[in-house]
Amino acid sequence: MIIDPLNEYLDLWEADKADRLIQNTNRLVGAFRSLQLPVIWVRQEFRSDLSDAFLEMRDKRIAVTIQGTRGAQLHAGLDWQPSDATIIKKRYSAFFKTGLDELLAELGIGELVLCGVNTHACIRMAAVDAYQRDFRVVLAEECVGSYDAEHARVSLDYMNGKIVRIATVSKIVETLSVTT
Template identity: 45%
Template sequence: MKNLVLIVIDLVQDYFNPALWPNSQLPEARQRLVAATNELAALFRAHNLPVIWFRQEFAPDLSDAFLHVQRSGKPYAIQGTAGCQLLPELQIKPEDGILVKKRYSAFFQTGLDAVLGRLQPETLVLAGITTAWCVRSTAVDAYQRDYRVLLAKEAMAGFTARDHLESLHAMNGLVGIALSNAEIAHRIGFSD
């Protein structure tokens, strides 16, 4: 199985800011997420497979943000700030794609459909945050477009462990298959 793409969702600085998300587990999961994501990205690149990074970004007045963000008045991932940039310790390479998204799903008005139309993958490997919202929305949309979906469970997290685990459980076996990095490597023929 070599016809696949790695999609990494929303590992932007503001989601790891404890001042913005005081009850989130993401700051403590950061090092683990970065290590697992960098491992997957390096694996894909070593086999000449595409890596696409997504970052959430909103206008300063939140006019392009989804309703929950507009109503909350809680600005985060604002265009032109460090908060909407991918974590600096991620190993992003010039050949990788980077797309901006404004909604939960990486498919919603991002150009991803056109990119995948050119690449013609059968399988999408999803990583990133949050499992309950953006990853899950993207997984459902990918499945509805008839892609096989692999969920890189070591390279995912939610605001809470409970949200993460419940979402993985809900998706696993229905819209995708949750696997460790080693299982993904084995499944797609990257390991002995």
């Protein structure tokens, strides 16, 4: 599950950091596809009037990832394909009022590998919500990132070994190859 690698966010990153995240994510996506495992993309987007945005956005008139804008689209360098499942979310968690629970049940998923941004917010919330639903959760180390390094570090420290297992892309690919 790849969460919010959107233009709005990645455009603000140093180019080499964004490129590394994209390349590593594509490597993992390619491994999943080669083993015929599902790839799920999650995108945040809001109406231009922010009527569906969360409180801070409405209160402070923060207009990001607006529906129909380039900012709300997945970065063009990502290996998204029309056959991939895509979930649109309105809050930090990919589970909040989306069809994700139903999709995962339909696919018979018991373990999730998470990638994307931002580690301290959307990744953390999705990981916690997945864990609360009894999914085993793996964070792909080179495929998560944040604009807030300190909060990302604290979040990773908090989750690792409790809510998630952090693993390198190489280790995840190796494990997938053995178990499928």
